[in-house]
Amino acid sequence: MEQSIKPAPPTAAPPDPVLAELLQSVVDTALAIFGAEASSILLLDTAADEMVFEAVSGQGQDFLVGSRFPGGRGIAGWVAASGEPMVVDDLRDNPSFDRSLAQSTGYVPNALMAAPLVHGERILGVLEVLDPSPGARSALSELDVLALFARQAAVALQVLLPRAPEPISADTRTRDELRRLLSEARDLLGE
């Protein structure tokens, strides 16, 4: 499957610093928790039918943010379209795994976890974790942890993303959502 990554256009608007910091903290934390090689947040640009790297931690951190690739394809495309998380292994032996895309990111993973960034019925994008360390993975529960991070990112996006159609008015709901997230995080961490 031929795919290519387009670098960020030089005219792109400067990112909201608070949003950028929040999303960066999500990918940094995901990277640390999973002992991964890379973690990224991809946002869906439905008008252009593309996905955009919005935050990256680890491999590709220096050059991927703002890059775009065609939506609807590959694992990130499936996750964005279906609204379901996905975990795959043994990719490096797989000659057809979005190789052109993976190579243009400068890193070809062997394992990949991806969860949708969902708010209500809207899918905003995808959170990816590349090559989580085997010790940090615990089978199915890893999907729960990843989904939790994805929800944090989605709530952050909902509050701060200028493109989101229902922005700040959702204050109470958002606060409730954050409270739920915190309580679920405690559950997952066994506190």
Place this chain on the structure above:
Amino acid sequence: MTTPRTSAAPSPPLTWSLRGRGPLDVPVEADSPPEPPESGLVGGSGRGVRVCVIDSGVERDHPVVGPVAGAWRVVKDEAGVRVEETGEGDVCGHGTACAGIIRRTAPECELFSVRVLGERFSGSGEVLLAGIRWAVRQRFDVVNLSLSTTHVRFTEELRKLADEAYFQRTMIVSSAHNTRVESFPWRFSSVISVGSHQEDDPGLHLYNPTPPVEFFAPGQKVKVAWLGGTEIRTSGNSFATPFITGLCARVLSAQPRLTPFQLKNVLYLSAANVRIRGGP
């Protein structure tokens, strides 16, 4: 499978009550489920059973998947939503993975594909609904749906379709969402809903005594077919579902006249955690 299950016979009028007719006027040719538990409740190879995978497409000529008897895609554009034949295989790998598990479980079934993901605008509830509607109207014997929608506005239409499928003996096997999310149609009792268990046994299925997820099947680090004729390992309810789909195909190939409720009963009786009172 014999023609009555697959032919598109005109629908009889709705029956509100049995008036002017007696039991002899409504004979039912039936298959009895096999005796539990040793006699191979899920015997059969899938031969003659038409199974449709609604997903991202299925790769052609994949060594693990084998022949795909027909492939369609749902297209949405300015003219509306329509279903058309397609020569393109899979754009992601997910549908191929599901098809491979069905083939492994029911080697002789006939596999069909309807692609609802991977096109522009795809992934919308509307496209998914169109794909399910089309598959139901084609009267496939089993429909594998490792997808769901969270869009509540499609719920009623989905429920009607699931009922239509149930009454015409099209068994929809539907994945529960992987996270704690309410989505459809797996929540309906007219479908078979499937989640993952964490056991290593690749042939183990369990009945959930506290539905709505009715059955659990292997869904952890499952070896699946992937793009380019390859295989990878992946986890999730998506991959537990086609195992149950394959079991349904096997059961139906041995007993083609089973109704969806009988089919569920076979899966129930053959589940590893269901113990019949007085049994071994």
